[in-house]
Amino acid sequence: MPTKKKTWFAILGLLAWQPMTGYQLKKFVEIALSYFWSESYGQLYPTLGRLVDEGLATRRPQAQPGRRARTVFAITALGRRELAKWFTEPSELPRIRNEFQLKFFLTSRRSRAEGIRLLEEYRAQLAERQDLYLHSERVLQQAVVDRAFPEEIASVLDEAPPDSDEFLVFYLTLRHGLSTLNARIAWCDEAIAILRDGRPLAPLTKT
Amino acid sequence: MPTKKKTWFAILGLLAWQPMTGYQLKKFVEIALSYFWSESYGQLYPTLGRLVDEGLATRRPQAQPGRRARTVFAITALGRRELAKWFTEPSELPRIRNEFQLKFFLTSRRSRAEGIRLLEEYRAQLAERQDLYLHSERVLQQAVVDRAFPEEIASVLDEAPPDSDEFLVFYLTLRHGLSTLNARIAWCDEAIAILRDGRPLAPLTKT
DNA sequence: TCAGACATGTAAGTCGTTACATGATTCA
């Protein structure tokens, strides 16, 4: 069975976090998981439906007067068992398809100038994302000082004060993203320097 | 048009490198591009067919006596124009879906022990790949010393002596992969230490 | 002679995004 069902378990995991509507699920992913995850509505709603069909989640329409209608999904006991099973299974390293790297490789038969241009473009994109992440980090650090969690993530990490494990792990996932970005930006700088200098052999001797 | 056609251009780019059979294309990707790319036969052959249909590549069956039959594909002038266009278009940062990170995030409502277990598993996988990459790096460094390219990559980087741009860029793509791995392994070590110590706030103050 | 590399392809299924489609509620 080649079945991966990543979206399946992502949703199940978030419903175990707390019951949510499809819309909330999307927001949760955007705000809390954006450093390593994404989901589109086109995946979300159909999968929610199938989860209900399989008995892993329940669909509960909420029609309160003065509130717009919404459909809250919750995980079932069966869903929790499936989720627990998923946790014991090894996760594969994500397979990478880095379009920039592909282009960069191919520039070696085109021109150094083009390689350098691509590296600069890549670096700019990484730096832009790095800015975003650094801003998030500053917000989190301020939250620790203030002993109150920031407005922007309050909605999803609602019950996660700055000294909770939820907060800590959230911070660590951000750090994972930042570490990766830092390393890649440093690599860009090195690669640009090497290509500019025309130094072909020297870098090979150091690690 | 949401058309990405990454495989399209990957193949086109490699055919610009040199004319190849589908099988050779697969090998090329496995040996030279594995640090950042992958292709499956299920993508390769149908895409090659469509490339020919669109006039971007030619299919030339080779039936030499005493050689098994094979079909060599080559890029056309039109294909080269399309490829050149692709080079000028900005590449998007690959969107990430890191299953491990997802699980790790969710452990914050499960247990620290489970978080640590996941981190160790992730680290082991990264380290395994790191070994592979480090081995490749040593082979390349030896190639520089020997002034001869290593047997394993000779087939694909055939005309790329150790002082060529092809060799240098190939080496740099390997370094990109290694930098990323190193950063992530270091992150694992930090995260494990933090979760073990039960230190929840200290790491937030340093960058 | 037989394993392993060379070689080419298809079918089924999963996965995922984007664009489309629709409409209510809230708040400035």
Place this chain on the structure above:
DNA sequence: TGAATCATGTAACGACTTACATGTCTGA
């Protein structure tokens, strides 16, 4: 009043993997 947010979905497309299917040639 009108923009933003809340809210739910579908259709079309495209991408990608795995498993299946088949066969040849080379060299130990």
